[in-house]
Amino acid sequence: MLQLNVKRLPIAKPSSLLDLGQGEQGILDRLDLPAAVSRRLMELGFLPGSPVVAARSAPGGDPRVFRVDGAEIALRGETAARLMLR
Amino acid sequence: MSGCQGCNSGAVAAHPEAHAVAIVGPPNSGKSTLFNRLTGLRQKVANYPGVTVEQRLGRARLEKGREVTLIDLPGIYSLAPRSEDEQVAHDILSGAMRDFPRPDAVLLILDSTNLSRQLMLAAPILALGLPSMVVLNMADELRSRGGEVDVEALSRQLGAPVALISAMRGEGLEPVYRFLGERGAAPGPVELPVLDDVPRCREWAARIGQRAAYQAPAPRLWTRRLDAVFLHPVWGPLIFGAVVVAVFQSIFSWARPLMEGVQSLVTRSGAWAGSLLPDSVLRSLLIEGVWSGVGSVLVFLPQILLLFLFIGILEDSGYLARAALIADRTMARVGLQGKSFIPLLSAYACAVPAILATRTIENKRDRIATILIAPLMTCSARLPVYTLVIAAFLPERPLVGPLLGTRAAAMLGLYLLGFLAAFGTARLLKSSVLKSERAPFVLEMPPYRRPAWRSLGLRLLDRSKVFLWRAGTVILGVAVALWILAHLPLRDGKAPPIEQSFAGSLGRAIEPVIQPLGFNWKIGVGLVTSLAAREVIVGTLGAIYGMDPDARSLGLQRALRKDLTPGGAVALLVFFAFAMQCMSTVAVVRRETGGWKWPLIQFAYMGALAYSGAFLANHLVG
Numbered sequence: 001m002l003q004l005n006v007k008r009l010p011i012a013k014p015s016s017l018l019d020l021g022q023g024e025q026g027i028l029d030r031l032d033l034p035a036a037v038s039r040r041l042m043e044l045g046f047l048p049g050s051p052v053v054a055a056r057s058a059p060g061g062d063p064r065v066f067r068v069d070g071a072e073i074a075l076r077g078e079t080a081a082r083l084m085l086r
Numbered sequence: 087m088s089g090c091q092g093c094n095s096g097a098v099a100a101h102p103e104a105h106a107v108a109i110v111g112p113p114n115s116g117k118s119t120l121f122n123r124l125t126g127l128r129q130k131v132a133n134y135p136g137v138t139v140e141q142r143l144g145r146a147r148l149e150k151g152r153e154v155t156l157i158d159l160p161g162i163y164s165l166a167p168r169s170e171d172e173q174v175a176h177d178i179l180s181g182a183m184r185d186f187p188r189p190d191a192v193l194l195i196l197d198s199t200n201l202s203r204q205l206m207l208a209a210p211i212l213a214l215g216l217p218s219m220v221v222l223n224m225a226d227e228l229r230s231r232g233g234e235v236d237v238e239a240l241s242r243q244l245g246a247p248v249a250l251i252s253a254m255r256g257e258g259l260e261p262v263y264r265f266l267g268e269r270g271a272a273p274g275p276v277e278l279p280v281l282d283d284v285p286r287c288r289e290w291a292a293r294i295g296q297r298a299a300y301q302a303p304a305p306r307l308w309t310r311r312l313d314a315v316f317l318h319p320v321w322g323p324l325i326f327g328a329v330v331v332a333v334f335q336s337i338f339s340w341a342r343p344l345m346e347g348v349q350s351l352v353t354r355s356g357a358w359a360g361s362l363l364p365d366s367v368l369r370s371l372l373i374e375g376v377w378s379g380v381g382s383v384l385v386f387l388p389q390i391l392l393l394f395l396f397i398g399i400l401e402d403s404g405y406l407a408r409a410a411l412i413a414d415r416t417m418a419r420v421g422l423q424g425k426s427f428i429p430l431l432s433a434y435a436c437a438v439p440a441i442l443a444t445r446t447i448e449n450k451r452d453r454i455a456t457i458l459i460a461p462l463m464t465c466s467a468r469l470p471v472y473t474l475v476i477a478a479f480l481p482e483r484p485l486v487g488p489l490l491g492t493r494a495a496a497m498l499g500l501y502l503l504g505f506l507a508a509f510g511t512a513r514l515l516k517s518s519v520l521k522s523e524r525a526p527f528v529l530e531m532p533p534y535r536r537p538a539w540r541s542l543g544l545r546l547l548d549r550s551k552v553f554l555w556r557a558g559t560v561i562l563g564v565a566v567a568l569w570i571l572a573h574l575p576l577r578d579g580k581a582p583p584i585e586q587s588f589a590g591s592l593g594r595a596i597e598p599v600i601q602p603l604g605f606n607w608k609i610g611v612g613l614v615t616s617l618a619a620r621e622v623i624v625g626t627l628g629a630i631y632g633m634d635p636d637a638r639s640l641g642l643q644r645a646l647r648k649d650l651t652p653g654g655a656v657a658l659l660v661f662f663a664f665a666m667q668c669m670s671t672v673a674v675v676r677r678e679t680g681g682w683k684w685p686l687i688q689f690a691y692m693g694a695l696a697y698s699g700a701f702l703a704n705h706l707v708g
Binding site for chain 2: 056
């Protein structure tokens with residue numbers, strides 16, 4: 001399992017959904033997750049090439065809600081960190 | 087929240103010769119609202135044989151007195167059979183479900199406010215080749231937020247009839263009724279994408295939407311504004327706590343006048359019926375056995391309905407998903423996830439639907455852990471016991487102005503006790519036998535909506551039926567059996583004093599075991615009968631004390647005060663908080679976990695917890 005400290009790495013450009021600040025948008029590039037989980041997320045709209053906007057989060061910052069394909073989906077940080085941005 | 091399906095389980099097969107139509111759609115598309123709208127009171131809830139998925143069948147009335155059977159399938163995102171819900175939907179639609187005929191037609195219901203995504207489900211449904219109608223729901227919301235769609239163009243694109251409706255307002259249903267009435271043709275030949283390829287399916291859906299001139303409505307501003315409050319870092323958790331407290335306080339203070347009304351109705355009708363009957367064994371059985379037993383449980387109907395009403399409002403308004411989001415971090419701390427929150431909240435009403443609701447948890451170990459702890463949450467069957475004991479031993483005084491009284495606070499304390507026991511157990515399980523990697527938590531946030539009162543009303547009616555059915559069967563049966571045990575063996579053709587009856591001997595036999603808990607043999611009889619269902623103890627004690635001439639005038643509360651020390655009273659509360667006294671729950675756990683192993687472990691664990699907890703309480707409180 002990837003740890004949450006990915007967030008703390010000094011990076012110029014957001015690399016995963018986890019790096020998006022509230023209201024920021026990114027374009028999804030790929031899903032680094034097991035096939036079954038990827039498929040479920042793709043059915044919900046997390047398709048490579050789709051724009052994803054970070055919306056609100058639960059108090060404490062995790063899980064976070066993402067706006068994708070007209071819906072709002074909540075993901076934990078550990079999952080969001082595996083959805084890589086372009 | 088689904089009700090006590092396990093209580094009246096058994097498959098309801100549709101008549102093979104009748105016209106049957108399945109309603110399919112993604113979660114939150116208004117599927118159940120449409121089903122309720124079309125069937126009204128003519129519906130039945132059961133379980134598919136062998137699986138945990140709820141089966142909802144209903145009849146829609148058409149013109150000229152004709153009827154059609156409707157099957158409300160579980161909400162699904164695709165037909166790929168991965169979860170149990172999808173498996174059931176897949177099996178029924180393809181005719182592979184055992185003992186269940188394939189439906190003749192399909193109503194595919196989609197949320198018109200997010201059509202291009204929802205159309206993805208149309209591909210696998212149309213590929214089935216069954217006559218299908220695509221129903222676009224929430225037409226009112228689509229229009230009010232400036233969206234539009236060309237229904238006829240969409241119908242041409244899909245090769246199937248399309249209707250734009252509002253299930254909540256009952257608008258635009260004429261074409262749906264027409265479709266139900268006719269044996270429609272299979273969908274026309276249209277080009278469908280490769281179903282396994284999600285990106286292709288999505289492109290196909292977008293293209294179809296475009297060709298049907300679909301204009302997505304403006305974003306839901308109200309949902310965003312409300313989320314800014316409900317998911318606020320400070321206000322969010324405060325509101326969450328306030329909602330929980332408000333629900334508990336109101337089911338105790340608001341329900342009281344209603345409960346007193348039912349109580350006086352039961353007492354007066356019992357006295358009236360008693361005055362009509364001659365003094366005989368029959369009168370004693372009817373009034374003391376049957377009526378006082380069933381009546382003492384009937385009193386709790388208003389309270390249980392209020393609880394279901396609140397959970398229903400929270401669920402339908404969309405707040406429950408936010409609550410799951412807020413709860414996820416806490417749940418993660420004991421190794422569970424936010425999705426366990428919804429089953430566990432349902433467990434406050436009844437463990438049976440809660441255990442059925444755990445099927446939304448994909449991770450098997452998380453699911454078993456949730457099943458094992460669900461019966462520790464304070465279900466409504468405990469309320470009659472808690473209310474009785476608290477009212478008998480704790481005088482009502484305001485604590486925080488009019489907001490919180492001593493009795494509501496005690497009740498909250500008991501809820502907290504169950505909650506802590508459940509979470510301690512979860513932690514124990516998830517760090518030992520059910521250890522697993524954290525499963526991904528994926529939860530769609532539905533928009534905030536006004537609850538549909540019609541659907542809520544139907545659900546409450548369904549709950550009342552289940553509750554009254556239980557009162558009329560299990561509780562009635564136990565009441566009659568107890569009355570017989572309490573009146574035998576006959577002495578000189580007369581019933582013996584209660585302590586010399588069979589029931590009394592039974593109570594006395596277990597008295598040495600329960601004496602350390604501060605319970606006498608009368609409570610012992612109640613503990614034995616409440617193994618069937620917790621609330622039965624109230625009726626049992628009512629019957630035992632009702633028959634005891636010394637206690638007859640005292641009323642149940644005063645009788646209890648005479649027989650129990652404060653320590654014994656607290657011990658009784660603790661015992662009921664922990665023990666697994668519910669045959670329906672044992673049965674449903676066995677079915678859900680596929681064997682006797684888990685229900686037996688659960689029964690023994692909860693029994694040991696109850697005994698040691700009650701023992702401690704009796705000795706600490708004194």
